[in-house]
Amino acid sequence: MPTALITGASAGLGAEFARQLAARQADLVLVARTADALESLAQxxxxxxxxxxxxxxxxxxxxxxxxxxADRLSDPAAPIDLLVNNAGFGLPLQFADNDIDDEVRHLRVHVEASMRLMHAALRSMRGRGGRIINVASVAGFISRSTYSACKSWLIGFSRWANAEYGREGVSVTALCPGFTHTSFHERMGLAPGQEGVPAVLWLDAARVVRVGLRDASLGRAVSVPSIRYMLIVALARVLPSGLTSGVARRGRV
Structure with a gap:
């Protein structure tokens, strides 16, 4: 059976990836900081x-x-067929007011860890085939503090890697949801409704994951799992960055 390794798997989109892949009879390697929640989901x-x-x-x-x-991803005796780089967390958007050590940790989790794990996965998958899904965000297409910058890097690198390693049988997809109902916002201390985001912009986690898995199977470099967010991304490419960054001060995606 295929085996998937999922980071940030104890809750949110990571746990939803685990549930959907297990339902498809994939074996799993679940990675997270929270041992109790991880063990509970695994069992x-x-x-x-x-x-x-x-x-x-x-x-x-x-x-x-x-x-x-990375060592688990590199183990030839138990190869990984799908890597889902999902681990991440949010910070307040006011960079200058944040603790710089928190910002560095944010960068390490979103960019450095994803890059290191992609490197290990690609070295293992080249030639035999495999898939990588990097959970990014529509925030990566707009100006939005360091969260946006991290996600923008992930999208750009995924696009390049998909073109480069597709010829060797490995697809790399940046999954870019918008506001999604998960525990992400609760971990930031925000109750439902506190984001100031219209209900029409919220996505269902199960659908986000289904679309991401489908687009990865089709070899797409970028997956935006909603027509309304596709339109937002298209508008972000032509609107002034000052305007989009002003709108983006609301909420987290």
Whole structure:
């Protein structure tokens, strides 16, 4: 059976990826910082779907712990067929007011850890085939502090890697949802409704994951799982950055 490794798997989109892939009878390697939540999800998936589930507790802001995950991706005796780089967290948008150590950790998780794990996965998948999904955001198409910058890097690098390594059987897809109902906002201390975002802009996590998996199977470099967000991305390309950054001060995507 195919095996998928998912980071940030204990909640949100990561847990939804785990549930949908287990339902498709994929074996799993789940990675997150929270051991109890990870073990609970793993056991539930084993019981419900009869799949093999490994658990790796790791903080992807710590280089040595990222290396442990990279080593698992590189293991020729138990190859990984799909990497989902999903781990991440948000910070307040006022960069100058944030603690710089928090910003550095943010950068390490979103960019450096994703790059290191992609590197390990590509070296293992080249020639035999595989897929990589990098969970980015529509924020990567607009001006929006360091979160936007991190996601923009992930989108750009995914586009290049998909073209470069597609010839060797590996697809790389940047999944770019908008506002999605997950625990992401709760972890920032925001209750439902506090984002100031119209209900029409919220997406369902299950649909986001289904579309992401479909687009990865089709070899698409970028997946925007909503027509309304496709329109927003198109507008962001032609509108002044000052205007889009002003609108983007609301909420998190």
């Amino acid at each position: 539930r998936l084993r019981d419900e779907h009869g799949v093999h589930v490994e658990v790796i507790t790791a903080d992807l802001a710590v280089e040595a712990e990222v290396q442990r995950v």
